[in-house]
Amino acid sequence: MEKTITKDILKDELFSGGRPAAEVLFDRYGGMLFSYIQQFVPSRAEAEDLLVNIFSRLASRLEAAFESSLSIYCWLQIEARKIILESRPNVHSRISPQEPDTRQSERKVYYSSLLEDASPEHQWVFKELFVSGRQREELALAMNRDVAYIGDILRECMIIIRKKLA
């Protein structure tokens, strides 16, 4: 089945009345979102719970997806991240990139794997902002830097990711 489709084609499929919206979305994006979720929660059972939660909440909000300037998948991804961060307790990570990581080194997955060539500071900032959901101000305070510095690092991470994806 063709995965990348336009909003118009998806709209036609959804409003043809043949299948419920949740089923259409799950068929197209279920696998994609499942692997996306696993970068936040490596446990498969927890990832499945989140997947169920996400689809049951987002299936009824598709109007917002169609009105957004983003593609359907990007909208789903962004909303899924919000739901994931809401549902997870605060993740205790290293206070700063300089402190040694006493936990077992985590497998780099998904977007983090695209930053393997970046500096540890870039990787840490991206992980804390994206996966852990910390705010820029919080990281700036932890690193004794200003918020603009965090913004610059994030921008550089996004440039690296964009180049890797292209």
Add this chain to the structure above:
Amino acid sequence: MLGLASPDEASQLERLLPFYPELQAAVSDFGFQVELYAIQNEAPPPSGSFSKIEDRLRELPAVVRHTGKGSNDKKGNEYIPVRESSTHIRVHKYWRIAFIVVFILSKLLLIGFIYFLIQYRHAERDLRTIQEHTNKTNLSPDAQDNDK
């Protein structure tokens, strides 16, 4: 695309998009790359995930809250219209088996009814014939006696 933009950055982008086609193209292109990456890295969800989603959706009907003027004063009597977003009703799958059994049973009973109705009519006709024959037999000895 990844949800990392601050609200100010996101609104600034939304404001600029209509005026800069190259920006729109860049956003669209990056979104496409993100989607392709997701497709390349997708992992099948555990089997049974969709049935759990269906169960969850059945528990949560779509509720539309109309918030008009003065609604704050009427919280106690708030009317919540429930809007069903689907054009189809959904019942448990065992209703299909029950429906088929009832349908077949009703057809069998109908066939039985027609069969026994026909049998009854035949029996009735036979009985009438026998009665007529008996009446004729009873009458004919009387006629013979009269002739004598």
